[in-house]
Amino acid sequence: MASTTHRRHHHHHHDHRRRKDSSSSEEIDSMKLDSIPSRASAHQSVVISLPSAERERKTVDESSLLKIIKKKRRKEWAKIVAPVDGNSIKKTKESITAKFTKLFPTIPSPIQFLLNSIENRHGFTIRSYFQFIVWLFYLNMFTFLLSFSCIIMPTYIYPNSIDYSSYAMDQYYQTTGSSKDNTSDGICTLSDPRCALLDKPISDNYSDISGTCINNTFTASSCCSSLTHSYFVNTSRDAENVWTEFLVDLIDGTGVLSVNRLFIGYYQNLTKTAKNDSYVQTYNMGLAVFLTTFACLLITGIIIVRKFGNGMRRSYVQSESFENNLFQYIFARWDYRSVDGIIAHRHANRFRTEIRNIFFERSEKVNFKFDNAKDQIIFQLKRVCVWLMTIVIFGGAVTILYFTNRFTFQRRAEKESKGGELRSGRFEDMLVEYLPSIVVSVINLTSQLIFYFMKDFKLYTQTTAVRHYLIRVIIMRLLLLFTFVFIVILQITCNSHQCGRQSELISCVEIQGKATFIHCWETLIGQVIYRLVLTDTAVMLIIHLIVDPIRHLIRRCCFAERVVEEDGITMKVHAPPSTWFLFQPLEFEVGDYVLDLTYTQTLCWHGLLFCPFLPLIAAVKNIIIFAVKSLSLAVFRRRSPLELSPARARFIFTSVLLFSFVWALLPIAFFATSLRPSRGCGPFRLYSHEPDFYIYYSVRNLFTQVQNRILVKLLFKLTSAVVIVPLVLILILLSCILFIRRNSYRAASVELYKLLYSSRKTHQLAVKTAPMVSAHF
């Protein structure tokens, strides 16, 4: 009797525990096919009735873990592997920021459709390239929107605004009661800055420079403004009437565009006064320009770093070499989403090629092992030679660019010193102006061809050779850009024109004989970058729309058809023998095109301070690039057989962009902190009476409005070198620390894995020894 009651209790206990277990772990409940929950008992969870399991319960006292293992329903399995309970499987409410960041990259459907069709036909890497173009387009439009609303739009809102200094001078004349009009015999001299510009001719007699106007700090900016304005107007008089002249001016960036909103020389502080002069409102354009540029660059930097950081997170646990291993190709390469038969077939071909490439590369590494020391030394010497050649090419390119630039600037100085009347043919002028940009493009192209040829030297494995090639090309471009900017700075600081004089940074020995007369260096830099962008666009269009078709046609009609086996498919291809590498079937080189894109973007960032419309031009260029490249892909070029994996491609895009962005910050920082703004143009002309004014002082001047002198002193100290230099050092140290941490995380991850592996082994053994029930399941 006692035993039966005991058994009943035991059974009851089991029942109770089973019920408790099932209600507490409702996520492991599953559904039986023949018992729809609506007929279930009063459990709030789903029905559990497991008639087969009950028998076991009575015999063995087991833990819930073993129960799970033994029951092994498919759906439970999912919950075991992802041990979350049912509530968190329910939709997690996305935070607002997550929703917003998901909204930002959603591309409207026509573009998405286009991208999907590109992916279907050409694979993921090419699609990610086009997606990169679209992303850059959005970035540029955002930057342009910001600069439009803060810089360009106010000039429309404040029509007929006068310079604040003219207004102040009016007030001064009014209060002192002196005569406003002291012109004599109809000619305005520099002594009277208030000459109406276009009605009366202005004397360009430069000996008059020592006159009172320029030395008087308050009138200096007005003088120089009118002088500069008259100079630019003189050179653009034709273009207002004749549209061909206007077109030429548009391409050249000078003439009518110099006094246009396109370049920053046009902008000035805007003043709106009421009719009776009782109310004055000034829009501080200098502050607006500086802050807008700073904000644009900051936001752009944050966006790029975030994008880069997403890729960095992955690289914390695996090194880059991991991505090229076989495991990923076997187990993670098949895209389960593909339902198209053609794609599957192509995928099989691609798979074979990739596997073969990996094995080929592994066997290549063997080639780099030598038996005797002599061969090894010769091999290393060859590598060193290749790098020396690279450096020689860099040096040669920089020298050529330097001399070209100097020639152009000297030519322009001659023209300006003769007062702008020597107009030796409009086209010749334009050619001279464009010469540096053309030289830059030509050097870029030839060096790219040379480096491409150097890729085949068989001194490194193929992926390393490709990486070196990309590094060389990008360094060449950035180096040329840097030289360009440096020479421009050199010319500016050797300016001998009164209205734009700078403190001499470097001795102007080279240029002193023919001094440069630069009225407005901000507009000059804007023009130079504008021309670079146009040249780059023109070169790309020429290559894709003219050179490609010609090469294609020559290939088709001059070389016989050969039967070529590619990827296991035999097909007939017009192809010359492989030594004629200029006429090989053209390939869509994603790496090169990405470098082109980032080059344009770097130019845009360089010129942001000096040409507010540049982001718009870059956005339009992005559209053109998209159209032209997709046309080229569809007709002339085919996909390259050696391709990057998707994650690697994304990593390369963002890291190249980040590198270019950081590089672009340096010249801007220099311009904003070390060059004095010119007195005759630009939004900072008003402050040029101070001997020591730089562009970023417009922010510092805000602080002077703070009443507390001690606070003002403190703020000034904060922005001086005393604080900045240690800050930079600390930042460098932090980046080193982060780099070291990343490597240690990787090592820790492998160790953890080993630990986990060994601990799982013991758990497995323990479970194995638990009493297993007969295989009823």
Added chain:
Amino acid sequence: MGNNRSKIPKKELDDYRTLTFLTEQEILKVYERFCQLVAINHQNTDISQCRLSKKQAVNINELYQNPFRERIVEVFSSERDGSITFEDFLDMMSVFSAKAPKSVKVSYAFKIYQGIYKGPRPDGESATPDAIDLYDIKEIVRRLSGEKFSDEDLTRIAEAVISEVDLRDEKKITVEIFEYFLSNVPDFASSFVIPLSDGKEDRHVTATTSVLSDPVEPRTKHRSRPKQ
């Protein structure tokens, strides 16, 4: 077919939603798709009685191009004969949805890849029940490459793969190794997704319903994996 929507009671829908990674909308879509596949013409047929036979399941549009389709069907099927019920189908779509966590996908990937080789083994070796061994890898590569590699190529590739990841020198890939290395691949979760197709190209599935007359006890396939 539109009025099949009311066929799933709300309670069941809630339970499905709890147990899978899909939203209600998606569950209803899966339901419609399954009805489409088994070509239900009568409104009173209980969906729980309908199954897709293995041959039909292998040919549905979502799986047709997949080289591992038979193995996928076998893994998700709850019957010995490999047929798919509605809940198996729902389970499959849930695991292959975009919202399933990576760990779930990785474990299912292991189940799919393990035991894929069903051919004869030399010297009477038995199949390794809980790890991916050389033969499985050879089979996978063979299918992925469109069956164009020679046997010695396949062996070479398989051996290279195993030597890359085998930390314990066991000549096979166990589940921990698999999960570790695969979870480091960043694109895996987004490529291990099967979108529901709309059935316009379902030319491979024959239109006969397969309705079993007797309810069968659900059984899980025997897998001696006593570990968690």
